[in-house]
Amino acid sequence: MSGLTEAAKQKIRDLLACYPSKQAVTLPALHIAQEEARCVTREAVREIADILELSPAQIHDTLSFYGFFKDEKHPLGENRIWVCRSLACMLRGGDELLAEVCERLHVSPGQTTKDGKATIELAECLGACDGAPCILVNDKLQLRMTADAVVSLAEGRA
Amino acid sequence: MTFEPVLLRRWGKPNSQSIETYMADGGYTALKKALAMEPPKVIEAVQKSGLRGRGGAGFSTGLKWTFLPKDVQGPIYLCINGDESEPGTFNNRVLLEEDPHQVLEGIVISGYATKSTTAYLYLRYEYGDCYRTCEKAIQEMYAKNLLGKNILGSGYSLDIYLHRGACAYICGEETGLIESLEGKRAWPRIKPPFPAIEGAFRRPTVVNNIETMACVTQILDRGPEWFQSLGIPSENPKDPGSYGPKLYCISGHVNKPGLVELPLGITARELIDKHAGGVWKGRKAKAVVPGGISMGFLSADELDTKLDFAGPGKAGCLGLGTAAVIVIDDQTSMVDVLYNTCRFFAHESCGQCTPCREGTAWSAKILARIRAGQGTLKDLDTLTDISNSIGIMPGTTICGLADGAAWPIKNALKKFRPEFEEYITSGRRSQSLEVAGAH
Numbered sequence: 001m002s003g004l005t006e007a008a009k010q011k012i013r014d015l016l017a018c019y020p021s022k023q024a025v026t027l028p029a030l031h032i033a034q035e036e037a038r039c040v041t042r043e044a045v046r047e048i049a050d051i052l053e054l055s056p057a058q059i060h061d062t063l064s065f066y067g068f069f070k071d072e073k074h075p076l077g078e079n080r081i082w083v084c085r086s087l088a089c090m091l092r093g094g095d096e097l098l099a100e101v102c103e104r105l106h107v108s109p110g111q112t113t114k115d116g117k118a119t120i121e122l123a124e125c126l127g128a129c130d131g132a133p134c135i136l137v138n139d140k141l142q143l144r145m146t147a148d149a150v151v152s153l154a155e156g157r158a
Numbered sequence: 159m160t161f162e163p164v165l166l167r168r169w170g171k172p173n174s175q176s177i178e179t180y181m182a183d184g185g186y187t188a189l190k191k192a193l194a195m196e197p198p199k200v201i202e203a204v205q206k207s208g209l210r211g212r213g214g215a216g217f218s219t220g221l222k223w224t225f226l227p228k229d230v231q232g233p234i235y236l237c238i239n240g241d242e243s244e245p246g247t248f249n250n251r252v253l254l255e256e257d258p259h260q261v262l263e264g265i266v267i268s269g270y271a272t273k274s275t276t277a278y279l280y281l282r283y284e285y286g287d288c289y290r291t292c293e294k295a296i297q298e299m300y301a302k303n304l305l306g307k308n309i310l311g312s313g314y315s316l317d318i319y320l321h322r323g324a325c326a327y328i329c330g331e332e333t334g335l336i337e338s339l340e341g342k343r344a345w346p347r348i349k350p351p352f353p354a355i356e357g358a359f360r361r362p363t364v365v366n367n368i369e370t371m372a373c374v375t376q377i378l379d380r381g382p383e384w385f386q387s388l389g390i391p392s393e394n395p396k397d398p399g400s401y402g403p404k405l406y407c408i409s410g411h412v413n414k415p416g417l418v419e420l421p422l423g424i425t426a427r428e429l430i431d432k433h434a435g436g437v438w439k440g441r442k443a444k445a446v447v448p449g450g451i452s453m454g455f456l457s458a459d460e461l462d463t464k465l466d467f468a469g470p471g472k473a474g475c476l477g478l479g480t481a482a483v484i485v486i487d488d489q490t491s492m493v494d495v496l497y498n499t500c501r502f503f504a505h506e507s508c509g510q511c512t513p514c515r516e517g518t519a520w521s522a523k524i525l526a527r528i529r530a531g532q533g534t535l536k537d538l539d540t541l542t543d544i545s546n547s548i549g550i551m552p553g554t555t556i557c558g559l560a561d562g563a564a565w566p567i568k569n570a571l572k573k574f575r576p577e578f579e580e581y582i583t584s585g586r587r588s589q590s591l592e593v594a595g596a597h
Contacts, residue, residue: 065344086502087498088409091410109593129247130407
């Protein structure tokens, strides 16, 4: 798998001015890498380490702490859909929503549909309990969800 | 008398996010007032108001600021905690999506008061819309010299940088947030030293919550006396009181889930009946989470508990927390509810302290076993043992995540024990679904 594009590297370098330490750019850099490639490749980890003057192991240490980042063996689909299962959503059908979505899309949480269009994730509280059950599509919250609506989003029809 | 919302005044109005709307409504006059005062006078005003942090711990904001060393040479950092992840909580999301300038004005005022040189707004990744509204709002501020060098000719300079998290609850713990900001795994630090002495980048640092920043703006605008006129006064010399307006999040089994701004101290019953349309489907409440799940549960006969800083504690809960109220109806199994909270903490424990990592994981496994119809009464004693031995209070963990994991267990087993016993002895199994999967 390839590494970062020159544009991504430049974005990362531009962030160095915002922090008193280079290491602080680790999380923003990982976001940039994953947005571009739908995962963080080993080569990208090495390149980030080079820019931040750290060892690749330090970058990997941070990366692996957050279940958010995917390695190159598990790239994300075109869209990433998180279904909330924490208490407020559970009380209003979050578990049933997740179960139905997974069944209809033939995936388990954490997996990507065969057509590569969507990765379905289970989420802990997304912060939209007023609209339970809620989901997160990439980084946009969607409130008061039904299985039909989630499946449409996953299939790219909505 | 009905209370007119202050913090949510612009919520739902057209273009509530834009700087023009905000300024037409008197926005940034509080900052001008503050910049005309000496920084210690601003701290004094905030202390006088009695403002306590809205993030969960309820520590006096002004007092926290005074812990910074005097005559610091070099940078002081202001970290704004927008990692709001406590289940049930969404007040900061609404504030940032709907009215970012009220919060950002509070950040500049707080930065000036604490002589901070840079502010980092740590925002949970899930709040993408907040990120975009804040990004735009910050640009608008630079264009009007409300940020940057020599703000409004005052000689004070400040930059605000947005920093996105990556879906980890522990980043809401203030030293976990600092570690995460520094680019490391979000393992909370042993305190002392507190952040005021050694925080972000090993420099003096203040960490404050989003709603707290909105309150700072209003305190400077309307005066500390206005803030003191709302809420529940101090009951004894040891109680710092519960002053000011508070955003209450209401979710779960109510007819109208949502966000309500009220003076601190409304009872859980009034909040549910008057402001959330009552319990849904004509049912009754069995249990109510008073302030995010880590605070535990009120039982049906404790609903007259005042939701101020002192109230939930009197009913055996951990505290007011984030004032996020989750209503659980009488048709819901407390076994399922407790399993849900235990699983949450098992998922979110950062793994640094063994009692928390193991205790939260085993609580979830034991509850899963009970739900599978294979529990024993002894399991309830084991759960109680775990809940009494993990956390800052028993002195076994670095941060309070484990206390928050322990409290729902303690409250559920004390207040709903017969239900757990009946569940186990009848050999029942959970009716609710669970999908296995990895994350």
